[in-house]
Amino acid sequence: MMVTEAMLLAFLLAVIANAMPLLLAALGEMVSEQAGVLNVGVEGVLLLGGFAAFATTHVTGSFWLGFLAGAVAGVVLQGSLVVLSVWLGANQIVVGLGVLLAGNGISSMLYERFFAATRPRLGAAPAWLPAWLTELPILGPVVFAQHGMLLLGVLLTVVIGWFLWRSAPGLRVRVAGQHPATLDAVGGSVTRTRAAATLFGGVMAGVGGAYLALLVAGTFTPGMTHGLGFLTIATAMLAGGRTRALVLIALGYGVLVATGTALQFTAISVPSEVIAMAPFVVALLVIGLHRRSGSGLPPALATSYTRGAR
């Protein structure tokens, strides 16, 4: 079979499209993990964010409003983790599982209630950059012709990398995860730092879900994430706070999914289950081969902080 330029371009587009939701959500999860808050329920936040974005864009026609709705939904759902775990000190994994169930359940129920009969789809996002940019070879169609969220996401990745390692608030975030008592001792607020980091995680997971629904799938279907939330946690864990590693893993995931999709167009028939499973198999292999894969996680992860408690 001939590999044409158009096919290569389509492959690149698929890589980027699949990598972006993971990158966005993992950025948020990474910041909250570094602050010591593990959200096991990212999957639920992705779904609720995706649904809110889909519903908003379907009604208003605006993709940016959709992203905003996704972020708000993410904040609201992840807010329960802040209230119950960061403020009230409840076990993060139990609450995280609650978030997972709630996000999954609410998004499915609302979809069944309002959209199940019509199953509407969204159109393509309008181009927003001048033609001379979108007509550049390769970069044009792959980056500039895409929705602005792509560039914003890349920008955010750079900013978060700088924030986490080069700024004072970023240092506070990492101390909250490494040794919260130290942050407390120097006058920082563990609760406030963790709450902010967790809410940021909610924003990013909501936006990630929105990206998936609005720009990758072009619609919402209940349970459409198929475990992307768990890959997000694994990605943030493997990256351990380093945004470069995060980008590499997200791109690797994109290549994997795009290859799986491409294979379905060829003579080789690969069951969809195998394609859905592949990222998990690869992730577990990477975790297994990476001898200290847990070492990127801060010691105080998933523990609640009580002043003076030992």
Added chain:
Amino acid sequence: MTAVCDVRARRARLHLGSAAQHVLRVAVPLVLTALLGGAMLALFGANPMHFYAEVLRLGLVGQGWQRSLTVAAPLLLVALGLIIAFRAGLWNLGYHGSYVLAAAVVAGVAPVLMATLPFMLAVAVLTLIALTLGAAVSLVPAWLKVTSGAPEVVTSLMMSFIAVGVANLLIKGPLQDPATSVPQTRVLGLELMLPFLPGTQVHAGVVPAFVLVLLAQLILTRSAFGTRIDMLGASPRAAVHAGVRVSRLVPAVMLISGALIGVAALVDMLGLWGYMRSDWNPGYGEKVLPFVFLARLSPLAAAPLICGYAVFLTGGTVAAQQAGLAIEVLDVYLVLLLVCMVLLEALGRRFPLGESYLPAAVGSLRFAFLRRHTLPEDR
């Protein structure tokens, strides 16, 4: 001196009230959930009192209690699997994978095995299959935990996805019923399924579930193995210093946990369903989660709670339909219960409201301590 007396008096008072506190700690969330849930039902235009009465009638009266018992069996087994892992401070969240994979293969090969082998031998072989497959799903997370310190919270969830994928592949491939185009396994004939207990419609699979509850209670509270598990949960570091071989105990606990969930699948397939569809998952893990913690990880305390929940499920499924409500209403009750428990847990830190739902084991969860390089003595 007076200060000492004062402290003693207060301790005595707390001690006297501790039994009542335990009851409060369990009863308050349940009562609150019933009240909040009732308010929700009223909001949806249903009559809460009538709904609850129907739940009790349908779940207990007549054949109801027998159906409830059948529903309770797999729930109990999954709960046992979670309890043993949680007591060791290990978050085995691969319950979907263990259940679905074991269920698919058991349902797939049962029609052949049950028809050709003698009954007891066939059941023994199928039990072995269920135990092995259930355990296999938690093997990878356990292995990753001891070799690279990867948190099992994450790896068990990912392994679960792989296992569900494999199960679906099997059901659509080698295990599919050739007689139908629907992706499902062959149906096990009624006469080949587990027999009913004499005089009832309750299949024999309920018996091992309750026996295992007692056995688990004995082993966890009365044996050296159980003590080692509790030590590991309370403090991995202390366990290492006390001579517990963490790198062996972690896989052991994870494998037992997965195997118990595999048995739940076995009981369900041989006793209740007789076949398995692709993409089917009863979601037992999440359903028992609140009750596992409400029972403070005690198998004996979990049994009545889960039996009660089974009554609620059995009666509620029909009662919800009668009231014109979506079946998801029953899941909302679980979320309400979890929220009530979390709130009571927060209050319990200020006021004497009995002991935490999370025994020292899970309360002090620190998977960082289980990293390879922090446990030199263990190697």
